Amino acid sequence: MTSLERTEAALSLTEADRVPLILNLTMHGARETGLSIREYYSDPANVVLGQERLRKRYGGDIMTGFCYGAAEAEAFGGETIFFDDGPPNAGAPPIRDIESLEAPDPATSPALLRMLTTTRILADRYGDTVPIAGVAISPFSLPVMQLGFGRYLDLLLAEDPLFWRLMEVNREFCITWASLQIEAGATAIVYFDPVSSPTIIPPELARKTGLAIAKEIIREIPGPVAYHLASGRALPIAKDLIGSGAVAVGVSALESLADLKEAFKGEIAIIGNLDGVSMHRWSMDTATQKVREAIEMAAPGGGFILSDNHGEIPWQVQDPVIRAIADAADLYGRYPVP
Amino acid sequence: MKSGKAAPPAVVLEMALLSSDRVGARKILKDSCSMDEPYQCISDVVEPALRSIGVKWADGEASLSQVYVSGRICEEFIRSLPVPSSGIRPDQPVIGIGVLEDYHTLGKETVMTALHASGYRVIDYGAGLTVSDLLEKIKDDGIEVIFISALMLRAALKVRELTASLKEAGLSVRVIVGGAPFLFDEHLWEEVDADAFAHDAAEAVSLVGGASS
Structure with a gap:
């Protein structure tokens, strides 16, 4: 089976030859190519090469043109802070005036354009056999970078009309950005929406805001969508996630994979939930054990993709642990799993 | 009832x-x-x-x-x-708070609010701080308890540089950390040699003068 067939089988809630593995390695491509993280992300050719080398080294069933989340805030005038040993981070929130805000064209933002180019090259070269993941931050979660978390929560909780004005702008931006990635050859879009998680806001508020917005957006994105809560909890909103139109959900290490499997079984696939934070300290044996446990709990019957729980493996996670995860996934993930 | x-x-x-x-x-x-x-x-x-x-x-x-x-x-x-909110606690230590490396300030704001709600005065060092920035501020203000909020693993690991620098400078400062990386990895606060980890804002308040998490 190709990686594409394997992943499609999981998303169709059936068992493939083995459990698909998504290693969300973004910055590690810089390590592979011997470049600084900033330099690595400055040229699509670097990212393509990094993705190729990472896949060759570890296997893994997905490739991506995604570089860093702050790129979307850049399109709104934000700055990105680069580090030598961690993900680029959004600088000070760029938006002051929501009333006169207009959705920027993602295709004119240099950082997003580089991701599109990378996606196009990866899709041309590998799209027939490997899923190429696109990434879009939800209109509801992007304001954390656009306004700052505190200011955004104040706006949201005050039921300020400007909140809905911002959602209108972000909605247009998100749909355009996701559609451009699909046009460039992305197989699916990972829709990151941590603010809708019960970890951040109560489910009843999420249902009136973020989850309702997601349902509309997912309908308009011209390709399959995976709903990712970026480490946030999912169980209290499981039914809403199932009804969102997404084909899969990225789940948290804070919740039991057995409970998650039960909640989403026969409905949508689950992606997760190896803890990326403690992963930097795992031994190879721990990595093997964690993979084995995850597979035992969530793989039977299909509908499971093994991955980390946040959507990005930290820079601090070193080669032996990543290799141990990949090896264990191959060893224990073959269907039928015990 | x-x-x-x-x-x-x-x-x-x-x-x-x-x-x-x-x-x-x-x-x-x-x-x-x-x-x-x-x-x-x-x-x-x-x-x-x-x-x-x-x-x-x-x-x-x-x-x-x-x-x-x-x-x-x-x-x-x-x-x-x-x-005055700064005068409710008569014998409070000199407390500072800041966010290392990034601009996600919600955790800091929440802890600061809880500290204020408990009658403590707090010096707010803001966000986007480097370790050397924070070290200087701690020295200048005679900080006795420093709260550090971090969102990313990279920033959380930087706390180790701060705690080492504080020791090297012979400063006795209680370092209390919080934020997502510490929540997901409950041993991380020990790895960075902090004095305590607060799961949440109210726990942070309880740790001002007391035991480790």
Whole structure:
């Protein structure tokens, strides 16, 4: 089976030859190519090469043109802070005036354009056999970078009309950005929406805001969508996630994979939930054990993709642990799993 | 209630706070607090309510926005009391707070609000701090307790540089950390040689002068 067939089988809630593995390695491509993280992300050719080398080294069933989340805030005038040993981070929130805000064209933002180019090259070269993941931050979660978390929560909780004005702008931006990635050859879009998680806001508020917005957006994105809560909890909103139109959900290490499997079984696939934070300290044996446990709990019957729980493996996670995860996934993930 | 016994004010307050019922919470605080003894009110009503909400958040039974709003409501009430919020705690240590490396300030704001709601004065060093920035500020202000919030693993690991620098400089500063990386990896605070880790804002308050997490 190709990686594409394997992943499609999981998303169709059936068992493939083995459990698909998504290693969300973004910055590690810089390590592979011997470049600084900033330099690595400055040229699509670097990212393509990094993705190729990472896949060759570890296997893994997905490739991506995604570089860093702050790129979307850049399109709104934000700055990105680069580090030598961690993900680029959004600088000070760029938006002051929501009333006169207009959705920027993602295709004119240099950082997003580089991701599109990378996606196009990866899709041309590998799209027939490997899923190429696109990434879009939800209109509801992007304001954390656009306004700052505190200011955004104040706006949201005050039921300020400007909140809905911002959602209108972000909605247009998100749909355009996701559609451009699909046009460039992305197989699916990972829709990151941590603010809708019960970890951040109560489910009843999420249902009136973020989850309702997601349902509309997912309908308009011209390709399959995976709903990712970026480490946030999912169980209290499981039914809403199932009804969102997404084909899969990225789940948290804070919740039991057995409970998650039960909640989403026969409905949508689950992606997760190896803890990326403690992963930097795992031994190879721990990595093997964690993979084995995850597979035992969530793989039977299909509908499971093994991955980390946040959507990005930290820079601090070193080669032996990543290799141990990949090896264990191959060893224990073959269907039928015990 | 079948017994007819009224629930303790802290419990009633907690329910109002979780519902973001600003008016109701304020009334409960007014009714159960003596203006002459604001600290008694903080320790008997405000702190237990906020602490319980914090525990609920850590257990997945409340959301971060509820923690944030609860702190804000209590802080507003404390500020309305006829004593300066900086003067309620007579023997408080010199406390600082800041965010290392990034601009995600919600955790810092929530802890700062809880500290204010408990009558502590706090020096806010803002966000986007480097280790050397923070070290200088700690030295300049004679900080005795520093709260550090971090969102990314990279920033959390930088705390180790700070704790090493503090030791090297011979400064006795209590370092209390919080934020997502520490929540996901409960041994991370020990790895970076912090003195304590707060799961939530209310726990942070309880750690000002006390035991490690």
